[in-house]
Each structure stands twice: as structure tokens, then as C-alpha cells.
Amino acid sequence: METFGDKLYRRVIVAKNNLFLQGEIAQLTYQSFHRYVQLINETEETEIEITYPIGYSPDNTPIHTTVNYSKEHLIDRYQFLGLNQLPINGLYQLVTTIEALLGDILRNTLVEFPVKISNKRKLDFELVLEAKSLDEIKTALVNSIINELSYKSPKDFAEEFTKYVGINLLEKPTFHKYIELKATRDIYIHNQGVANEIYLSKADSFARVKSGQYLPVDIQYFLQSYECCLQITEILEDTLNKIWPSLEYNKNKTQNLEVQKSTAIEQAIERVELIENQEEPKLNKKRK
Known part of the structure; x- marks a missing residue:
């Protein structure tokens, strides 16, 4: 029988799986860029012709364009992608994953324990009248709280998270890095x-540059951030289990981390493939 602790633990595991997958994708993509630059350097051609799709016509046939690059220009492009765009885009995914995780933990807790919500909390009168059940009113109330908190600063959000969930994220140095x-x-x-x-106000003592300076994001910073986000999921696993024990968490705790990581990546890939296969008729995709 699934306990509330198991439910929260599974949500944390989904986030951890997504982080593992993001880390692997970033590493494989970077290595691909690096290898392709090597191949470009090895060729004796001074210009390289590349054709790629830039869109799709109404009948779903790809629209291609062809560009002639000098070796130097093409190498610059790939280095920009591998050293600049890759870590920045990866950063977006890391933050989105943790934001969604914290929001879902908060939402599930409030739905499970609505008594945590202040009785002074106001709700739109029309929404109450249009609701078909008490559960709909409760869901609307929880959603209004989550929506309101989404506009708060990370520190203010963490304080509300402590009030509702009982975990003080601000006590964790890792969360300040996040x-x-x-x-x-x-x-x-x-x-x-x-x-x-x-x-500067948000980052506080963890600020990396002064106001007006460019904020660097490279592969090293991405990997440090990746590790930071993984540590947050581990903190949540442990502290949530202390509040709402999870049999699944305690069973898996002794499992080797590398086995967890490998399994997590495979599960994340399977979910992506399942989604793509469900959309295949609409997008007319071809898979191996």
C-alpha cells in the first residue's frame, strides 16, 4: 500500500532521474561537439557544405537550407555551442526540474493536509459557487497558494515551504548555491x-560577479550546478522520510548510486520514447 511518504519519494526520484538524464545528455553532446571539431581540423577542405532542415511544409516534408562554412567559422560555431549554449541551456533544465519538484511537494502536502492552510485564506466567491465538490474547492485553494508563491523570491518561497512542509531549506548551504x-x-x-x-540581492554572498559584469556560465559551472541540484534531491529524500517515512526510500537507500543512476537514465529515456511514440502519427516521425 502506497503511503504519503512513498508518494513524495517517487516524485523526488522522477526529478533525480531527469537530472541524471540532463547530465548525461550534456556530456554526450559536449563530446560530440569536441569530436566533430577534431574531424573538421583533420579535413583538407577549406570550405564545408552543411545542409539542415529549417522548418516543415504543410505536408510535413522538411524544408532544407545549405550553408558553406569556412573551417574556422564552423569551428567557432561548434565551440560556441559546446562551451556557451550547451551549459546555459542545461542550466535552464536544472532550475526547471528543481522548481517543479519543490512546487509538487508543496502541492501534494497541502492537498493531503489542508489543515495546514490558514482559515483566514480568501478564495474567489464565484469559484466556490461554481465548484462541483469540496475537492474542487480544495484544489483551487491549493493552486492559488502555489501560484502566489511562484512570484516570490527563492528565500521567501523557502520560508513558506518551511511553514507548510516542515523542511528548512535555508539551513542548507546547498540551497543557497541553488x-x-x-x-x-x-x-x-x-x-x-x-x-x-x-x-546581487538574490545571490547574496554567493554572487560570482559585480553588478554590470557578464555572468559566466561554462561547462564547469554547469557540472557544479548539476551536483548542487542532485544534493537538493538527496536532502529532500532524507528529510521527507523523517517526516513521512517511506518504505521505498528505506529499501532503495542501500542500493549502489551507480546502479540508481543507470536505472534512472534508462527510465527517463523510456518515458521520452513513450511520449514520442504516442505523438508519432501526428508528427510523422521515423525511428530506428
Whole structure:
């Protein structure tokens, strides 16, 4: 029989699986870029012609374009992709995974224990009248709390998380590293990678540059951030189990980490393939 602790543990495992997969994808992609640059350097051609699709026509046939690159220009492009765009895009995935995990833990806790919600909490009158059941009202109330917290700073969110879930993330140095990571993600979305006072305020003592300076994101920073996010999932696994014991967590705790990682990656890939196969008729995709 599934306990509430098991339910939360499974959600943490899904996040950890996604992190493992993201780490592997980043490493394999970087190695692919590196190997292709080697092949370009080895060729005697001064120009390299590359054809790739840039879109699809109404009948789902690909629209191709062909570009002639000099060796130097093409190498610059791949180095930019491997050393700059790859870690930045990977960063987005890391933050999204942890944001979703924390939000889901909070949502599940409030749904399971609605008494944690203050009786002073207000809800739209029309929503109450239109609700068909008490569960719908409860879900709407929980969603309103989650939506409100999504606009708060990471520190304010963590304080609310402590109040509702009982885990003080701000006590963990790893979480403060995550706050800096999230602030870095926000800077790349809203300010083209240039740090400002908002970044300094969020990152606090973990700020990596001064206001007005470019905020570097490279492979090393991505890997450090990847490890930080994995540590957060491990903290959540352990602390959630202390509040709501999980038989599954205690059973798997002694399992070798490498076995966990390998299994997690395979499960994540299977989920992606399942989704793609379900969409195959619509997208007209071909698989091996």
C-alpha cells in the first residue's frame, strides 16, 4: 500500500532521474561537439557544405537550407555551442526540474493536509459557487497558494515551504548555491547574462560577479550546478522520510548510486520514447 511518504519519494526520484538524464545528455553532446571539431581540423577542405532542415511544409516534408562554412567559422560555431549554449541551456533544465519538484511537494502536502492552510485564506466567491465538490474547492485553494508563491523570491518561497512542509531549506548551504543558480538563470532570461542589483540581492554572498559584469556560465559551472541540484534531491529524500517515512526510500537507500543512476537514465529515456511514440502519427516521425 502506497503511503504519503512513498508518494513524495517517487516524485523526488522522477526529478533525480531527469537530472541524471540532463547530465548525461550534456556530456554526450559536449563530446560530440569536441569530436566533430577534431574531424573538421583533420579535413583538407577549406570550405564545408552543411545542409539542415529549417522548418516543415504543410505536408510535413522538411524544408532544407545549405550553408558553406569556412573551417574556422564552423569551428567557432561548434565551440560556441559546446562551451556557451550547451551549459546555459542545461542550466535552464536544472532550475526547471528543481522548481517543479519543490512546487509538487508543496502541492501534494497541502492537498493531503489542508489543515495546514490558514482559515483566514480568501478564495474567489464565484469559484466556490461554481465548484462541483469540496475537492474542487480544495484544489483551487491549493493552486492559488502555489501560484502566489511562484512570484516570490527563492528565500521567501523557502520560508513558506518551511511553514507548510516542515523542511528548512535555508539551513542548507546547498540551497543557497541553488538560489545563486536560479538568479543566474533569471539574468540570462531577462538581462542577457549581465549581472545587476537584482542578481546581487538574490545571490547574496554567493554572487560570482559585480553588478554590470557578464555572468559566466561554462561547462564547469554547469557540472557544479548539476551536483548542487542532485544534493537538493538527496536532502529532500532524507528529510521527507523523517517526516513521512517511506518504505521505498528505506529499501532503495542501500542500493549502489551507480546502479540508481543507470536505472534512472534508462527510465527517463523510456518515458521520452513513450511520449514520442504516442505523438508519432501526428508528427510523422521515423525511428530506428
